[in-house]
Amino acid sequence: MSEATTPIRLMLVDDHAVVRAGLRMLLEAEPDMLIVAEAADGKEAIALAQETRPDVIVMDISLPDMNGIEATRQIRARCPETAVLALTVHEDSQYFFQMLGAGASGYVPKRAAADDLVAAIRVVHRGEVFLYPSVAKVLVRSYLGQAGPTAAVPDEERLTPREEEVLIRIAEGLTNQEIAEQLVLSVKTVDRHRENIMRKLKLHRRAELVKYAIERGLIEL
Numbered sequence: 001m002s003e004a005t006t007p008i009r010l011m012l013v014d015d016h017a018v019v020r021a022g023l024r025m026l027l028e029a030e031p032d033m034l035i036v037a038e039a040a041d042g043k044e045a046i047a048l049a050q051e052t053r054p055d056v057i058v059m060d061i062s063l064p065d066m067n068g069i070e071a072t073r074q075i076r077a078r079c080p081e082t083a084v085l086a087l088t089v090h091e092d093s094q095y096f097f098q099m100l101g102a103g104a105s106g107y108v109p110k111r112a113a114a115d116d117l118v119a120a121i122r123v124v125h126r127g128e129v130f131l132y133p134s135v136a137k138v139l140v141r142s143y144l145g146q147a148g149p150t151a152a153v154p155d156e157e158r159l160t161p162r163e164e165e166v167l168i169r170i171a172e173g174l175t176n177q178e179i180a181e182q183l184v185l186s187v188k189t190v191d192r193h194r195e196n197i198m199r200k201l202k203l204h205r206r207a208e209l210v211k212y213a214i215e216r217g218l219i220e221l
Contacts, residue, residue, distance in 0.1 A: 007034040008125050011054040013045040013071070014087075015064050023058065023087075026114055033121065042066030049075045054082055056125050058117075059104070061088040061095055069098045076103030083124040087117065100207050106130030128173045129210045159200060166193040170206060171213035 012020045020038050027033045037052045039045035042063045061068040072084045085106040086099045096107050105124040108117055120130040169179045180187045203209055
């Protein structure tokens with residue numbers, strides 16, 4: 001890492017000291033990452049997040065006093081500039097959507113490869129969303145089974161075909177520049193489509209767009 005590069009400042013939240021030690025060893029081996037705090041429960045995580053203002057929090061869901069979902073909700077309310085990445089043994093849609101609703105930007109199972117976790121941290125630090133493939137597949141199957149991709153869409157939420165194309169790519173984590181290149185549009189046009197999508201769907205964050213795209217069966221794996 002060059003002297004001009006600012007490292008990604010991380011906080012680890014897990015009630016198992018051995019897990020935190022392993023994560024610290026793994027992540028501090030990366031030249032662009034720095035551990036600035038560790039917490040063993042949700043309340044401690046909230047206090048340390050406000051004190052240290054990390055860029056990314058790697059958050060377990062199962063915590064002793066306050067679960068990671070509620071801790072994420074409170075941290076995002078108090079430290080909106082901090083991204084939260086869930087690292088958990090749970091891989092079902094129930095926990096994912098609760099974490100997403102609380103403001104998390106990514107979801108990685110603890111069985112994932114180390115490289116996947118490192119990549120996920122960099123993705124959410126860029127302001128994008130990371131969906132681990134196996135979790136995404138479960139979510140899509142769950143929503144297709146419940147509502148199906150042809151479920152009725154209220155008129156006020158109806159997107160144009162082009163807006164739907166842009167939405168899918170936003171949900172898949174592409175930047176505006178990448179979307180513009182794929183769809184042969186200007187970045188300014190992509191920005192306008194994004195604004196229209198947000199206004200029609202009354203959504204404000206990329207994580208909310210991901211949830212909407214999954215609910216409607218728009219994301220193809």
